[in-house]
Amino acid sequence: MWAMKKFKMDCYEAAEQRLTGMNELDEFRLKAYESSALYKEKMKKYHDLKIEKREFMVRDLMLLYNSRLCLFPGKFKSKWTGPYLNTQLFPHGAVELEAKEGVRFMVNRQRIKIYFEYAESANEVIEAYYLEKV
Known part of the structure; x- marks a missing residue:
């Protein structure tokens, strides 16, 4: 309460600012998650290309x-x-x-x-x- 009085803010404005801040954090987290998933997918493709396929036959x-x-x-x-x-x-x-x-x-x-x-x-x-x- 004292912070709202000091900055002469309305309680509805403060609640709205907190919500927008939380939404921005959620968006940032989702972007980080998506970029991490893309990075993992690219690294898996690269790793799979480097693996040699070994075919074994009977009597080898x-x-x-x-x-x-x-x-x-x-x-x-x-x-x-x-x-x-x-x-x-x-x-x-x-x-x-x-x-x-x-x-x-x-x-x-x-x-x-x-x-x-x-x-x-x-x-x-x-x-x-x-x-x-x-």
């Missing part, structure tokens, strides 16, 4: 990500084990793998990747040069 050789190796970190230690033979593909991302011993087990498709064998010729030494002390 696979490497399995071993998450337990993260407990004992090593700089040069590989976290991938295998290769395993892909014996069956299930819907919703499940894959059945077979080890060399014949043991079969199911894993999530996100934990595997295709194993590419190295060519034998890449490991051969074509020419050898021996350096002698001068």
